[in-house]
Amino acid sequence: MRHLATASGAALMAIALAACGGGGGDGGTGAGGTGGAPADLVDGATFTMATSADPGSLDPQMSASSILLQLSGFAYDSLVSSASDGTIVKGLATDWKVDGTKVTMTIGSGITCSDGSAFTAADAAANINFMGDPANKSAFIGVFVPSGAKAAASGSTLTVTLAAPAPFVLEGLAVAPMVCKSGLANRKGLEKQTAGTGPYQLTEVVPSDHFTYTKRQGYTWGPNGATTAEKGMPQTVTVKVVPNQTTAANLLLSGGLNAATITGQDATRLEGAKLFSSQLDALVGQMWFNHTSGRPGADKDVRKALTQALDLAQVREVFTAKQGAAPTTFSVVPPLACPGDSVTPALPKGGLDAAKQALDAAGWTAGSDGIRAKDGKPLAATFVYQSAAGASGAAAAELAAGVWKQLGANVTLKAQDQTALLQTMFSSGDWDVAWLPLNVSSPDQLVPFLSGPAAPNGNNFAHIDNPAYTEAVTAAAKLPGKEGCATWLKAETVLVTDADVVPFANQPAKTFGQKAQFTSGSSAVAPTSIRMLAG
Known part of the structure; x- marks a missing residue:
């Protein structure tokens, strides 16, 4: 599955659920060319990019946030x-085969970890078994690695046995990060250091900076044979915490940053300055309701009325600064596994007046202060959204409220x-309505969240x-690949009909570059694609 949560700069795509693991988003446009090998590549440089927040623990298998x-x-x-067309290409494995519930892979030779040790099929098996x-x-679990998957190794051969059919298992494994033996033995250490086979090694952490x-x-x-010997690859990468989009945009223009994901009016400003950009289509607006017993979202009548009351087209226009489009599926990042329209036919119609009538009929009566109540309990909702959405996101949230x-x-x-938002959603549970987008390209990877x-x-x-x-996703999972798409889309329609979760805005997310070019892959910037430019 592809992610989206690509927004390491704007963090608008908060949970990255799968993306093109190698090189593949938009090749980029703007100053310096639109593809090919740019001229005047610089070796030994430092690439500085923005992220909107400190993810906390750096253990790569314990959070699905786009920042991490x-x-x-x-x-x-x-x-x-x-690859960008959805084709599975080599990574740590040089070949692979899926046969029903068995996946067989050959792990390449000569692969080393950052501590100099070899990465083996046995290490890969330990990763699968952990996740x-x-x-x-x-x-x-259930997102990139099917729940209940069991792995074993013999020499360079990795064998993964699935507990049930997984039609897009390779797409998930294309995103799941592999940890080296030293990290597997010391999970606590992974919170502040790295133990991987990747092109870079973490050498300094200054929290929140x-x-x-x-x-x-x-x-x-690297992905499809990528190496660090390519001319123009930076010697050092610095990821700076820059919570404010406008600040990040200003730093790009002044040369204080080489890359940041920017949306809204600040993006328009950067486009006017003809900065390079790489684009990744994403779901940026997705409305969730807390179904926990005792919360207003546990009442389907309340969820549907809150959804029905909104003019989602107007909210989308404000949220995306008129740059967005209406989602038609829960999976939006190309290449899509299951295109179609599971959303539009299921959206409630009628507007605010119809929503009021629906709540009246459901026993939610308005008091003298205008606040509704049922059985003595007022209709009160804590509405959380991402601060990194900037002024347009705040304006849209205020419009909805x-x-x-x-x-x-x-x-409230x-x-x-x-x-902080992910902490609220996954740990404290103190929320009723949330705008938090999950970005994928195949619908199976959303199942554990839904x-x-x-x-x-x-x-x-x-x-x-x-x-x-x-029931629908159980049936869909038994069908190979795209044969199950109609059933996967039917499952999404059920969720929108019951207002369990409602996608309301898509938007191309652009990561802008200054004196650097790159592509958007499994995240805003695919590491092995970065090339530093003179000037």
Whole structure:
């Protein structure tokens, strides 16, 4: 699956769920050319990019945030990669075969970890077994690695046995980062250091300020054979924490940054300055309701009314600064496994007046202060969204909250950075409505977020329990590849119909470059694609 959560700069795509593991988003446009090998490449330079927040722990298998996935990409590799057209290409594995519930791979020779030790098929098996074991609570179980997957090694051969059919198993493995033996033996150490086979090694951490990575020599096993011997690859990568998009845009223009993901009016400003950019299509607006018992979102009538009351086209226009489009599926990042329209037909119609009537009929009565209540309990909602969405995101959130207040809900708005927002969603649970996009290219990787064990014991942070969805995805998973697409889309329609989760805005996310070029792959910047330019 592809991610989106690509926004390491803007963090608009908060949870990166899968992306093109190797090189593949838009090749880039703007100053310096649109493809090919740019002239005046510079060796030995430092590449500085922005991220919107400190992810906290750097353990690459315990969080699916886009910030961590971007950082992990510098130090860790995956078993295979995915090209821009969706083709699976080599990574740590040189060949592979899927036969029903068995996946067989050959791990390449000469692959070394940052500590100089060899990476082996046995290490790969240990990674799969860790991520596939529910007891370890890896963020990637059921997402990149099927739940219950068991792996074994013999020489250079890795064999993964699946507990059930997984139609897009290779797409998931194309994103799952592999940890070296030393890291597997010391998970605590992974929180502040790296132990991977990737093109860079983490050499400095200043919390909430920056992360520094240094290029490894002799790296030849990158996505589809990428190496660190390419001319123009930076010697050092510095990832700076820059919470404010406008500040990041100003730093790009002044030369203080080489890359940042920017949206809205600041993006328009950078386009006017003719900066290079690489684009990754993404879902940026997705509305979730907390289904936990006792929360207003546990009432389907409330969820549907809150959704129905909004003019989603207007909210989308404000949220994306008129640069967005209406989503038609939950998976939006190309290459799409299952194109179609699972969203539009299921959206409630009628607007604010119809929503008021629906709540009246459901027993939610407005008091003298306009706030509705049922059985003595007022309709109060804590609405959380990403502060990194900038002024347009805040304006859209205020627009939605204003409509809901007219509906009769007492709404409390909370803007949080990506790290704090994920903490709220997965740990504290103190939220009722959230705007948090999950970006994928294949629908199977969303299943753990939309069903199954609830947070903190699983990825189902909204505590969704929709039997019709579960029935549909169970049927879809039994069908090979695209044969199951109609059923996967039917499952998504069920969720929108019940207002369990509602996608409302797509937007091309542009990562801008200054004196550097790159492509967007599994994150905003594919590490092995970076080339530094003179000037």
